[in-house]
Amino acid sequence: MEAKKNILDxxxxxxxxxxxxxYAKPKIKKTYSKPELKQNYFxxxxxxxxxxxKSEYVENKPxxxxxxxxxxxxxxxxxxxxxxxxxxxxxxVIFGINYFLNDNAKLSEISESEILAYxxxxxxxxxxxxxxxxxxxxxxxxxxxxxxxxxxxTNYKKExxxxxxxxxxxxxxxxxNELLNSFTEEDLYLYLNSEEVDLEDLEIL
Amino acid sequence: MEFEKNDxxxxxxxxxxxxxxxxxxxxxxxxxxxxxxxxxxxxxTRNHEETNDILQNxxxxxxxxLNDFKLESSFYTWIYRxxxxxxxxxxxxxxxxxxxxxxxxxxxxxxxHETLQNFSADEIxxxxxxxxETLPEKQALVFQLKFFEDLKYSEISVKLNTSEGALKASxxxxxxxxxxxxxxxxxxxxx
Numbered sequence: 001m002e003a004k005k006n007i008l009d010x011x012x013x014x015x016x017x018x019x020x021x022x023y024a025k026p027k028i029k030k031t032y033s034k035p036e037l038k039q040n041y042f043x044x045x046x047x048x049x050x051x052x053x054k055s056e057y058v059e060n061k062p063x064x065x066x067x068x069x070x071x072x073x074x075x076x077x078x079x080x081x082x083x084x085x086x087x088x089x090x091x092x093v094i095f096g097i098n099y100f101l102n103d104n105a106k107l108s109e110i111s112e113s114e115i116l117a118y119x120x121x122x123x124x125x126x127x128x129x130x131x132x133x134x135x136x137x138x139x140x141x142x143x144x145x146x147x148x149x150x151x152x153x154t155n156y157k158k159e160x161x162x163x164x165x166x167x168x169x170x171x172x173x174x175x176x177n178e179l180l181n182s183f184t185e186e187d188l189y190l191y192l193n194s195e196e197v198d199l200e201d202l203e204i205l
Numbered sequence: 206m207e208f209e210k211n212d213x214x215x216x217x218x219x220x221x222x223x224x225x226x227x228x229x230x231x232x233x234x235x236x237x238x239x240x241x242x243x244x245x246x247x248x249x250t251r252n253h254e255e256t257n258d259i260l261q262n263x264x265x266x267x268x269x270x271l272n273d274f275k276l277e278s279s280f281y282t283w284i285y286r287x288x289x290x291x292x293x294x295x296x297x298x299x300x301x302x303x304x305x306x307x308x309x310x311x312x313x314x315x316x317x318h319e320t321l322q323n324f325s326a327d328e329i330x331x332x333x334x335x336x337x338e339t340l341p342e343k344q345a346l347v348f349q350l351k352f353f354e355d356l357k358y359s360e361i362s363v364k365l366n367t368s369e370g371a372l373k374a375s376x377x378x379x380x381x382x383x384x385x386x387x388x389x390x391x392x393x394x395x396x
Contacts, residue, residue, distance in 0.1 A: 007388065010316075011314060014310075042239050046239060
């Protein structure tokens with residue numbers, strides 16, 4: 001079972017190992033000689049390198065200081081594409097806001113009578129559906145506002161007065177009778193009918 | 206030299222503290238590690254001129270960054286990492302234009318393994334280098350110092366600032382992985 005043998009036992013590194021005399025196994029390939037290097041190569045290399053950094057070190061020093069200074073006064077340089085588009089976007093935003101504010105201001109400046117006069121003059125231009133939908137929207141808005149106001153008022157009352165709600169028996173008797181008298185028999189009949197109340201079920205009748 | 210007895214850790218600390226003696230401290234570090242680093246690079250490039258250029262770049266990087274070196278690993282582990290990256294980058298750049306005369310393979314095949322005889326030392330060298338590249342950094346480092354440089358565990362221990370027990374374990378794992386890689390690459394299981 002050759003595959004199970006330690007393959008690295010048959011591979012030897014050249015170089016320092018070459019100097020060893022106790023090779024147990026014969027080599028197949030021709031004996032390797034470590035590539036020749038110039039005598040004192042490593043000493044010369046070190047000396048040359050140190051001479052090089054000595055000259056560069058002095059030159060590099062101001063560069064390091066420059067770098068630090070540059071850090072403090074760093075200026076962000078944008079490409080033309082970025083600053084042109086940034087300016088364009090800013091202008092659009094400013095004009096947009098201005099237009100929106102002016103529009104609302106102009107509307108609030110017009111009085112109700114002027115608006116009514118305009119509508120009366122140009123009533124032919126509006127269809128019944130348009131007017132109806134506009135009224136609906138206005139009513140919705142108005143209701144919404146009223147609810148908000150009521151809420152605000154209620155909160156205010158709760159905090160300040162803690163008033164009790166008016167009880168039914170607190171309604172003045174005279175006005176209650178007036179209210180009942182204002183209904184005709186027919187009105188009552190129609191109301192009960194709309195509420196699907198069978199008249200025979202009512203004992204009073 | 207006054208600093209020669211100091212270990213790498215102490216030298217690097219001194220270098221970082223005292224700029225006035227930076228050169229003499231650096232020269233000790235260079236003398237201590239230059240030769241092993243040279244052969245480590247040359248085994249990959251298999252060419253003296255390229256090795257010389259890469260080695261210069263490596264030491265220049267070490268010089269420029271030694272002040273920021275955090276001493277979290279041993280100095281040799283750090284410069285080994287730099288040299289490995291520099292060599293790989295260099296060869297990547299030069300790949301298309303490379304027409305250098307390459308050294309003989311840095312390994313030799315011994316008698317006794319029938320299948321291995323079917324391959325040239327060059328082929329095995331390439332596969333072995335590829336196998337080393339798959340190893341984690343520490344294992345690759347220990348393997349190279351032991352297998353190629355034939356250093357004792359005690360010597361490697363000083364160089365890498367690691368216990369001998371940990372080094373033996375690393376070497377054992379590295380050998381196992383390299384064997385598996387070579388068996389797979391050379392289709393030795395089929396023979």
